[in-house]
Amino acid sequence: MKSLTSLQLFLLLSTTVFNLFSSTAAIGVNYGMVADNLPSPTEVANFIKSKTIFDSVKIFDTNPNVLRAFANTGITMTVTIPNGEIPNLANEGAASAWVNANIQPFHPQTKIKYISIGNEIVLLGNPAHINGLVPAMIALTEALRKAGPQFQDIKVTSAHALNMFQGLTVPSLARFRVDLAETFFKPVLQFHQQNKSPFMINPYPYFELNVMSDNIDYAVFRKTPGVFDPTSKKTYSNALDSLLDKTYTAMSALGFGDVDIVIGETGWPSLGDPGNKAAGMDNAASYNGHLIRKIVSGAGTPLMPNRKFETYIFALFNENQKPGPIAEKNWGLFQPDFSPVYTSGALRDGPQPNLGNPGFDAEVKPGQPLPKPVQPMPSPPAANAKKFCVPKPEATDAQLQNNLDYACGQGIDCRPIQAGGVCVEPATVRCRAGFAMNSYFKSKLGVDSACDFGGTGQLTTVDPSYGNCRYV
Template sequence: MANLFPLATAILFLSVTCPHLSRAAYPIGVNYGTVADNLPPPSQVAAFLKSKTTIDRVKLFDANPDILRAFAGTGIAVTVTVGNGDIISLSKLTAAQSWVAANILPFYPQTLINRIAVGNEILATSDKTLIARLLPAMKALHSALQLAKVTNIQVTTPHSLGILSSSEPPSTGRFRRGYDRAIFAPILDFHRQTKSAFMVNPYPYFGFSAKTLNYALFKPNAGIFDAATGINYTNMFDAQMDAVYSAMKKVGYEDVEIAVGETGWPSVGDPNQPGVNMENAVSYNGNLVRHVNSGKGTPLMPNRKFETYVFALFNENLKPSTSERNFGLFKPDLTPVYDVGILRNEPEEMGTWFSMT
C-alpha cells in the first residue's frame, strides 16, 4: 500500500494551496446512510465534510429534510433518493410535481441537489409492476423539475450488476434477455436525451474468490484475459465497468455517461469471511480512489472519469450483519476508521492510515 502515499501527499498539497481545485478535481463522493442510532447530527456531518475532507458530493438513500437543510450553503452536491415504494405513484406527473414541491423546491438551490435517484436496484426486486413503472416515474420527475424551472438536476436510478446476464470476460457483457430492449434501451435513451448518467453499483467485494482476491483489490496479479478484445484485465472494477459498457454498446447506447452509485469493502467481517479485514478495505478503497482520480478510465473507456460514491460514510450499527455494519470510512464520532486520501488539512489524522501503508 506504500504506492498510495503520493496520492495522499498530492491531495493534501492541493487542498492546502488550492482548496477549490482539489474539491473539483476529485470526483469521489460517499453514500451517507443512516441505519444507526448513534450518528452525529447532520449539521455536524456537513460541516465536517466541508472543512476536513475533499469529498464534494454525497448520496442519500432518502430525501431527509434535516440532512438537506444541513448541507445548505456548503457547496457539497447532494443526490436524493425516491423510496422504492413511491415509484408507482410517482409515475403520474401530478404526484411527481407534488414530490418535487415537497422534497426539492424548499431546499434548492441553497442546497446543491444535483440528482434524484429513483429507487434503488429495482431490477433486483423482480417486481414486474415496479420495473414497468420505473422509467415512467423517472420521466415524470424530470418533467416536474422542468415545469418548476429546475434544469440542472439529473434523474437516474441505481442498478446492481445483476442486470447483466453475462459479464466475464467483459466483452461478453449483455443485459438480461427480455430486459435489454424492453427496459434498458428505453432507460438509456432517457439518459441520452436528458444528458444524465446511467448509474451502476459495481462491487468486486461480492464477486471475489480466494483465487481472485488480489484481482479484486487492485493488487498485483496475473490478470484475466479477454480473447475477444486482446485485453488483459488486472482489476475487477475495470472488468465490471467494461462489462456494463459492452452491454450498453450492444443496445446502441455506449455514449451514455456512467456513474458509480456504490462500491466499497468492509473493514470487519465474521470469522467465515477471511477476505474481510482492515487491510483489504484500505487496499480496495484506497486503490479505487487513486484509480478513479487518475483519469485513465478503463480499457474500453480510456480517459474517462467516473463520478464514484464510496459505500459508506459511516459504520452503521443497526445493519444486520458484522460486515454490513463496517463499511464506513468514519466512526460515528467522526474519527476515521482509516483514510484513503480524502482528509485535508489534517495530517495528524492520517497517522493510522500511514502506519498501514
C-alpha cells in the same frame, strides 16, 4: 436497430470519443443513517466540507434535516426516492407534488444534483417497480421543468446492481439480460441519452468474489498477473475495471455507449464474521485507497482509457443498527466520532495509505484467462422458492421491529403487510417482520447470510404462507 457483431462492436468501442464526458470527476460518499450513535447532520456537513476530499454526498431518502444541513456548503447532493413510490410517480400530478415537497424547499441553496428513483430495482425484482421506472423518470423530469429554470439542472437517474448481465462472460462480450435488454434497459438508456443524465451503477467487487475464484488481491487492486480478455486483447489488472467495461459493452451493444456512467456505490467492509477472509481493514484500505487514487488519476479502464468516473464510496460511517452479517455494519470510512476506521486517503490533510504497487496504473502483460468460478453464480429468487427466512423463536419484538424497519427501508414491497394488504393479519410484529425479512432475503438472491438479521433470523424449508398471503 440491428445487433452488432463482436468485430463491429469493438470498432465502435475503440473509436468512441470520450471528450463527451466531464474532464473532472467528483469523489463522493454515501451517507447512510441506520445507526443510533451518529453525529448530527450539521456536524456531518461541517466535517465533510472542512476535513474530507468529498465534494458530493448521496443519501438514501430526502431527509429534510440533512438537506438543510448541507445548504450553502457547495457540496452537491444525490437524493433517493424509495422503490415503493415508483408506481405512483408515473402520474404527473404526483411527480409535481413530490418535487414541490422534497426539492423546491431546498434547491438551489442545497445543491441537489441527482434524484435517484429507487435503488437496485432489477435485483429486487418487483414488476411494478421495473415497469414503472421509465414513466416515473419521465414524469419527474417534466415536473422539474415545470417547477422553473433553477431546477432543470437536476438530473434524474436510478441506481442499478450488477445482476443485469446475461451469464458469465468476459467484459468484451457482456450483454444485458435477455429478458430485460429491450424491454427495460433500452428505454432507460434512451431516457438518459435524451436527457443527458447518467446511468448509475453499484459495482461491488466484494460481492463478485465467488465468480473470481476468490481472488481477493485482484478485487482490491493489488498487483496480480492480470486477467486477459481474448476477444478485446485487453488485460484487466483489477475487478472494478472489468465491471465497468462490462457495463459499457452492454450499453454499447444497445447503441448507448455515449451515455455517461456514474458509480453510485462501491466500497469494502473492514470487519466480517469469523471465517470471512475478504472483509478486513487491510483489504478495505487497499480497495478504497486505490479507488480514490484511480478516480482522481483519470486512468479510466481498458475500454474507456482516460475517462474519469464520478464515484460515491459506500459508506461514510459504520452503521451499528444494520441487520445481517457483521460486515453489513462495517462499510464505513469513519466511526461516529469522525475518527478514521483505517487510512483510506479520504481526509484532506490526513495520512495517505501505503498502497505499494497498485493494480491499475502499472503496465501489465497478458495474464491468465478469466478464472472459472469455484461456485455457481447465485440463482435468481425463483430458484430458491423452497427456502424461506423467518424469525427465530427467541427474537424479541424490539429486534423484529428493527428488522421490519430495515427491510422495508431497503425498497422491498411491504404493501402486503400494510393496511389493506393481504398479509396484514395477524397484526403482530412477528408476522409482519417475518414477511419483510423473507422478502429482503429473496431480494438478495437467497444468499444465506441475508437471513442473519443480527442473529435473529433463520432459514426453513417450511413455507410460512397462509391464506392469500404468499411468501414468494
